Amino acid sequence: MGLFGSDSTSEIDYEPESEFATAERIGKMEDVLDPDEKVMYLIKGKGIQEKGEGAGAFGADVEGKNSILSSILTGATNKRLVSKIPQVTGDDEQTIPYSRIEGVDLDTGLVSKKLTVKTSGSAYEFQVSDPDADEIREMARFIREKMKESQQTNAQAASQPDPTEQLKNIKELHDEGVLSDEEFEEKKNDLLDKM
Numbered sequence: 001m002g003l004f005g006s007d008s009t010s011e012i013d014y015e016p017e018s019e020f021a022t023a024e025r026i027g028k029m030e031d032v033l034d035p036d037e038k039v040m041y042l043i044k045g046k047g048i049q050e051k052g053e054g055a056g057a058f059g060a061d062v063e064g065k066n067s068i069l070s071s072i073l074t075g076a077t078n079k080r081l082v083s084k085i086p087q088v089t090g091d092d093e094q095t096i097p098y099s100r101i102e103g104v105d106l107d108t109g110l111v112s113k114k115l116t117v118k119t120s121g122s123a124y125e126f127q128v129s130d131p132d133a134d135e136i137r138e139m140a141r142f143i144r145e146k147m148k149e150s151q152q153t154n155a156q157a158a159s160q161p162d163p164t165e166q167l168k169n170i171k172e173l174h175d176e177g178v179l180s181d182e183e184f185e186e187k188k189n190d191l192l193d194k195m
Contacts, residue, residue: 014038017142020131021075029073032084032093039075041139043115044130048072048083048094051123065092074126076139076146081117083126096124098146099154106140108133115140163191 012023021042029039047066065072065085074083081101085092096117103118113128113136128136167188174184 012038016040016042018042018131018135018138020044020135025073026075029075029082029084031091032082033075033077034079037080037082038078040078041076041135041142042131043074043126043128043136043139044071045074045127046071046129047127048074048085049125049127051125052121065094071129072126076142081143094124097150098143099150101143101147101150104140104143104147106133106137108136117143167191 012026016022016026016038017040021039025042025044026033026039029042033039047064050063050065052063065083070086072083072085074081080098081096083094085094096119100119101117102120105116105118107114107116113133115126115128115136117124117126170179170184170187170191173179174181179187
């Protein structure tokens with residue numbers, strides 16, 4: 001039994017940000033979601049193209065994922081962007097962590113809609129059939145917010161001093177007589193707790 005029990009139309013225990021992300025539709029993605037993962041936005045389409053930076057004879061390398069069985073569902077969750085791609089031999093899953101995303105573009109035309117997610121080596125183009133352009137625009141904003149949050153978290157982690165470097169520094173201060181034995185032991189234990 002998964003997130004939704006035995007019935008994938010069960011109620012979910014949170015409120016998604018979009019009207020299209022119903023419990024029934026989210027239930028169809030249950031097997032590609034982590035137990036604590038929450039789908040906030042959802043799109044449906046027939047294909048995903050990954051355009052890499054490789055220099056083939058006709059430009060960038062292109063790899064497509066399509067489903068002839070049913071629509072591809074892609075969810076913007078509290079953790080990542082995840083797609084479930086139904087195939088004849090079993091479902092494929094595609095994941096893009098927010099930490100890898102560098103940009104998000106949206107093209108809405110009269111006939112088709114395309115959400116493009118750029119990473120440092122590829123661009124993923126999601127051909128979208130549902131929901132409407134306004135809801136996809138909100139999803140694009142949500143992805144950008146998660147991308148910025150992830151960048152800030154990474155920047156904060158990078159700015160934290162390395163505990164092993166700090167340990168070397170306090171050892172030098174102790175050896176030079178700047179720190180007493182008690183001060184050295186206290187600081188050393190604090191740093192070891194962080195490792």
